[in-house]
Amino acid sequence: MDIQNFSSSLVDTLRQRRQRLAARIDFPAILWSGSSSPRNYPANVYRFRASSHFLYFAGLPLSNAAIRLEAGKLTLFMDDPAPSSALWHGEMPKREEIAQAIGADAAFAIAELESYLEGAATIAVQDAATWTQQSQLLNRWVLPQNQLQGIDLELAKAIVELRLTHDAGALAELRKAAAVTVEAHKAGMAATVNAKIEAQVRGAMEKVIIAHNMTTSYNSIVTVHGEVLHNEQYHHSLQPDDLLLADVGAETEMGWAADVTRTWPVTGKFSSTQRDIYDVVLAAHDACIAKIRPGVEYGEIHLLACTVIAEGLVDLGILQGQPEDLVERDVHSLFFPHGIGHLVGLDVHDMEDLGDLAGYEQGRKRSDRFGLSYLRLNRPLRAGMLVTIEPGFYQVPAILNNSELRSRYQYTVNWERLSEFADVRGIRIEDDVLVTEQGSEVLTVALPTDASAVEELVSG
Amino acid sequence: MDIQNFSSSLVDTLRQRRQRLAARIDFPAILWSGSSSPRNYPANVYRFRASSHFLYFAGLPLSNAAIRLEAGKLTLFMDDPAPSSALWHGEMPKREEIAQAIGADAAFAIAELESYLEGAATIAVQDAATWTQQSQLLNRWVLPQNQLQGIDLELAKAIVELRLTHDAGALAELRKAAAVTVEAHKAGMAATVNAKIEAQVRGAMEKVIIAHNMTTSYNSIVTVHGEVLHNEQYHHSLQPDDLLLADVGAETEMGWAADVTRTWPVTGKFSSTQRDIYDVVLAAHDACIAKIRPGVEYGEIHLLACTVIAEGLVDLGILQGQPEDLVERDVHSLFFPHGIGHLVGLDVHDMEDLGDLAGYEQGRKRSDRFGLSYLRLNRPLRAGMLVTIEPGFYQVPAILNNSELRSRYQYTVNWERLSEFADVRGIRIEDDVLVTEQGSEVLTVALPTDASAVEELVSG
Numbered sequence: 001m002d003i004q005n006f007s008s009s010l011v012d013t014l015r016q017r018r019q020r021l022a023a024r025i026d027f028p029a030i031l032w033s034g035s036s037s038p039r040n041y042p043a044n045v046y047r048f049r050a051s052s053h054f055l056y057f058a059g060l061p062l063s064n065a066a067i068r069l070e071a072g073k074l075t076l077f078m079d080d081p082a083p084s085s086a087l088w089h090g091e092m093p094k095r096e097e098i099a100q101a102i103g104a105d106a107a108f109a110i111a112e113l114e115s116y117l118e119g120a121a122t123i124a125v126q127d128a129a130t131w132t133q134q135s136q137l138l139n140r141w142v143l144p145q146n147q148l149q150g151i152d153l154e155l156a157k158a159i160v161e162l163r164l165t166h167d168a169g170a171l172a173e174l175r176k177a178a179a180v181t182v183e184a185h186k187a188g189m190a191a192t193v194n195a196k197i198e199a200q201v202r203g204a205m206e207k208v209i210i211a212h213n214m215t216t217s218y219n220s221i222v223t224v225h226g227e228v229l230h231n232e233q234y235h236h237s238l239q240p241d242d243l244l245l246a247d248v249g250a251e252t253e254m255g256w257a258a259d260v261t262r263t264w265p266v267t268g269k270f271s272s273t274q275r276d277i278y279d280v281v282l283a284a285h286d287a288c289i290a291k292i293r294p295g296v297e298y299g300e301i302h303l304l305a306c307t308v309i310a311e312g313l314v315d316l317g318i319l320q321g322q323p324e325d326l327v328e329r330d331v332h333s334l335f336f337p338h339g340i341g342h343l344v345g346l347d348v349h350d351m352e353d354l355g356d357l358a359g360y361e362q363g364r365k366r367s368d369r370f371g372l373s374y375l376r377l378n379r380p381l382r383a384g385m386l387v388t389i390e391p392g393f394y395q396v397p398a399i400l401n402n403s404e405l406r407s408r409y410q411y412t413v414n415w416e417r418l419s420e421f422a423d424v425r426g427i428r429i430e431d432d433v434l435v436t437e438q439g440s441e442v443l444t445v446a447l448p449t450d451a452s453a454v455e456e457l458v459s460g
Numbered sequence: 461m462d463i464q465n466f467s468s469s470l471v472d473t474l475r476q477r478r479q480r481l482a483a484r485i486d487f488p489a490i491l492w493s494g495s496s497s498p499r500n501y502p503a504n505v506y507r508f509r510a511s512s513h514f515l516y517f518a519g520l521p522l523s524n525a526a527i528r529l530e531a532g533k534l535t536l537f538m539d540d541p542a543p544s545s546a547l548w549h550g551e552m553p554k555r556e557e558i559a560q561a562i563g564a565d566a567a568f569a570i571a572e573l574e575s576y577l578e579g580a581a582t583i584a585v586q587d588a589a590t591w592t593q594q595s596q597l598l599n600r601w602v603l604p605q606n607q608l609q610g611i612d613l614e615l616a617k618a619i620v621e622l623r624l625t626h627d628a629g630a631l632a633e634l635r636k637a638a639a640v641t642v643e644a645h646k647a648g649m650a651a652t653v654n655a656k657i658e659a660q661v662r663g664a665m666e667k668v669i670i671a672h673n674m675t676t677s678y679n680s681i682v683t684v685h686g687e688v689l690h691n692e693q694y695h696h697s698l699q700p701d702d703l704l705l706a707d708v709g710a711e712t713e714m715g716w717a718a719d720v721t722r723t724w725p726v727t728g729k730f731s732s733t734q735r736d737i738y739d740v741v742l743a744a745h746d747a748c749i750a751k752i753r754p755g756v757e758y759g760e761i762h763l764l765a766c767t768v769i770a771e772g773l774v775d776l777g778i779l780q781g782q783p784e785d786l787v788e789r790d791v792h793s794l795f796f797p798h799g800i801g802h803l804v805g806l807d808v809h810d811m812e813d814l815g816d817l818a819g820y821e822q823g824r825k826r827s828d829r830f831g832l833s834y835l836r837l838n839r840p841l842r843a844g845m846l847v848t849i850e851p852g853f854y855q856v857p858a859i860l861n862n863s864e865l866r867s868r869y870q871y872t873v874n875w876e877r878l879s880e881f882a883d884v885r886g887i888r889i890e891d892d893v894l895v896t897e898q899g900s901e902v903l904t905v906a907l908p909t910d911a912s913a914v915e916e917l918v919s920g
Binding site for chain 1: 504506657659669671678688692809813857
């Protein structure tokens with residue numbers, strides 16, 4: 001981190017965020033940044049990721065720091081680096097320099113925090129060292145898995161209201177993450193024809209992200225087994241009739257995420273069955289994006305995707321019936337078992353550390369319905385929200401071989417016709433879409449979705 | 461992980477390891493594998509790394525598992541994947557399949573572990589979820605930071621004796637890690653001339669590691685500020701008179717590490733001052749490797765490096781005096797403030813989770829002497845040990861501007877002459893060296909160290 005790189009706009013952005021927070025709560029909040037998590041021994045740590053709530057108000061990925069927010073004022077708590085640390089870590093910015101870079105009103109050593117705790121709300125940080133410290137200092141359990149209560153819940157709700165829609169500072173970062181992610185996917189497509197295993201394509205993609213001094217915002221999915229939704233294996237060889245599904249996103253140094261999926265043919269040429277299904281998924285993708293504007297219920301967008309997919313599968317002779325009826329009977333979920341998307345921001349599933357507090361409008365709960373229970377976002381859209389649109393088609397053995405489902409949908413699915421599409425195991429097309437006053441803007445629009453354009457990028 | 465890939469040699473290797481353990485302890489040991497550590501929210505985790513002690517005896521990077529070792533018998537405890545997990549993670553190998561792949565004598569659900577705890581020793585795993593579970597089940601504190609006691613200490617000592625020297629199964633993995641690391645460094649050298657910032661070189665290097673379905677065994681150092689020993693910043697631009705120091709190592713899927721450093725000129729051509737110092741560091745590197753053989757004290761190898769460096773700096777007119785005297789007075793530490801290396805195995809600093817139990821021969825303690833206190837290994841060498849040899853030369857401002865040191869060495873250092881070497885901020889040359897019956901074998905020998913050969917790789 002080079003704090004010289006940050007302009008006065010960071011100070012302004014942070015000031016506005018805490019003033020907006022101050023308008024919503026009348027008690028102080030203390031947000032911890034977190035500390036590194038050990039990998040195989042204490043000194044060999046996973047690359048540090050600061051808490052997203054801390055990043056939102058402090059702007060910089062500091063470790064072992066805390067901030068106090070009260071009535072629009074920012075107090076920074078962190079220790080100056082020990083003199084001996086210069087040997088190992090070089091001259092690090094001092095507390096006073098950082099305080100200036102983020103526009104803090106005051107700055108103290110971390111030990112001083114003890115005197116500033118009274119009546120303060122907080123949110124648990126993920127690493128054990130930090131939530132232990134939070135619990136000890138505040139003299140109550142502050143655990144990531146606990147249900148939020150009292151002022152902590154009030155604070156979380158206030159932060160959700162702020163973070164749900166993105167300010168200009170956030171958008172600038174989100175655009176950077178999107179641009180690098182687009183480049184990574186193009187590199188992945190270009191690397192596929194000469195790749196022998198999935199890992200080689202992953203390497204080509206993550207290289208771009210690393211080269212921009214970013215990290216992946218989640219563990220990459222780069223697989224010929226797209227039917228495994230969260231596949232984190234990369235050892236499979238690429239066979240000529242395989243589709244490669246790549247769900248890979250960059251995260252900026254300040255923590256802002258992108259989340260993009262493309263699916264392409266390993267040879268550079270879709271088979272006719274692959275292209276048929278691809279176009280169904282793309283039609284759903286496009287229809288959803290066209291519908292996005294402030295006021296529209298995200299749940300409606302999900303159902304639109306389901307309907308377009310059902311329609312397409314009826315046209316292909318895979319399903320039989322009226323698309324709306326099929327969706328009502330959850331038939332589409334056989335092939336599209338997840339939600340149409342989620343919020344994106346400082347977290348790739350934004351604010352998921354707060355459970356469904358951000359994703360679900362107050363008073364709403366997850367559905368029990370097969371195919372709706374995985375919907376992560378259920379709110380009317382607002383200008384400034386960033387959401388993914390990620391329809392898919394999968395032939396998941398665990399679903400399609402389930403005898404209960406098979407008998408329930410015996411006459412709805414043309415199983416024989418379906419068997420002709422055996423070379424389509426998994427397709428997903430995912431973009432990051434900003435809700436604007438006028439409708440929407442696809443931040444990742446520079447990455448083609450059209451099947452022929454994708455083929456061209458793969459074939460070079 | 462594809463368990464089909466493992467041959468019967470894994471079963472044999474693991475059997476031999478637990479028989480060797482059984483010869484050293486007469487109580488049962490239970491080793492937990494650990495669980496994923498959350499990054500910014502519970503479902504977004506750092507890529508899982510199993511505990512090294514577990515990996516040594518269980519062979520596979522399983523999560524949420526435990527093994528019980530007693531009298532040469534292996535019992536596996538893990539749950540079969542929940543049926544619903546097939547949707548997200550695909551069909552995972554079942555407990556019985558894994559038990560067979562690793563040659564377990566019995567296998568049970570994790571809940572059964574409760575009945576197998578009596579009198580068992582263990583070693584704390586790094587993640588909080590696991591050490592909490594260890595502590596609760598064993599009804600005593602099992603914390604990574606605690607001093608080992610009783611049977612836990614006995615177990616740790618027995619494991620150290622085993623892991624200090626590598627068997628054929630371990631060596632096969634260590635050679636794989638070394639080979640990929642060599643390739644990564646070559647890719648980094650080739651990418652430098654066209655790179656604008658450090659991150660681009662890092663991307664080129666880690667791409668190779670990812671493409672081989674491996675991970676980095678520690679956070680990479682790729683920097684023009686080699687004088688910052690653990691620099692994890694990658695944003696600096698490459699300037700024509702910069703040296704780039706890259707300390708990057710691969711780790712195989714089964715957890716075995718490599719650890720290699722090279723330093724090369726950004727332009728592909730060392731300046732004469734850079735080359736002079738490079739050759740001093742290389743002379744130390746070569747002298748140390750030449751001295752390695754069973755029975756030699758690793759501390760002696762460290763002192764040899766110090767002497768060769770002091771000698772070289774006297775020859776260059778930077779230091780004045782007899783090399784041996786200079787080393788006795790710790791003058792070399794001004795420029796070479798760290799140890800000559802450490803053990804490598806399943807951990808890049810092997811078994812550092814046990815403190816100095818592995819690195820220091822029983823009864824020995826770290827020195828207070830400036831320049832010796834960072835020595836991580838202080839034992840007579842044995843055939844089968846893998847150690848790094850990593851001499852360096854650094855101009856660390858925190859050391860060279862220290863007024864106490866400056867006055868202490870006022871007439872020993874020719875400060876004016878030193879100022880002519882301002883374009884050498886940090887050089888390190890590091891290889892992984894196996895102690896053999898005959899002497900040594902450099903596992904990373906395929907990566908040149910000679911200055912001209914390095915220049916050639918950079919210039920292409």
